[in-house]
Amino acid sequence: MRLDRLAVSWLILLGLSAVTLLLARHGGDGSGAGVGVAGAAALLALAVAKGREILLHYLELDRAGMAWRVLLSGYLVALCGAILLIYAAGSLGWIGPAGGAR
Template identity: 40%
Template sequence: MKFDRLDLVWLVLLAATAATWVLGERGASGLGVMAALLALSFIKGRLVVLDFMALRGVRLMWRALLIGWLVLVASLIALAYWLSLGG
């Protein structure tokens, strides 16, 4: 059985999902937890876009469009969280 890149990406996605589940089950909160969850979500999204959607080898425009969308969504979530704190 050959172990390739998609297998490694899948394991990373599983580990990141498990980490977010543990944080949720423990009721963790605060700015650091929010930043960690946002970072994990961004990493997971990037891995899905590049590897499972097979955009790693395509033109920069397509990768930039989808990664840019991830950055926009993560930024808006972070802004909404910061404003909810009275920032």
């Protein structure tokens, strides 16, 4: 039995989602609060991988022009990069509530 590309893509998305759940639940109390900046970077990298899988195979951008793939993949990377920078700045105390009450 040979799986078609969408079935393989679906299995890949299931695997990436399982890894995301395991990584996010790694915090001591199960809230995911203990992942830190490196964990957040890993979670966002998984989000980019899942987003690219959806873009390329479900929205069929693998058949579209190279410009669309680069534009939308670049958008995903830029958005996740901005989220990571904001998270890192908050974790380092550069931004956040005045007085440092945490």
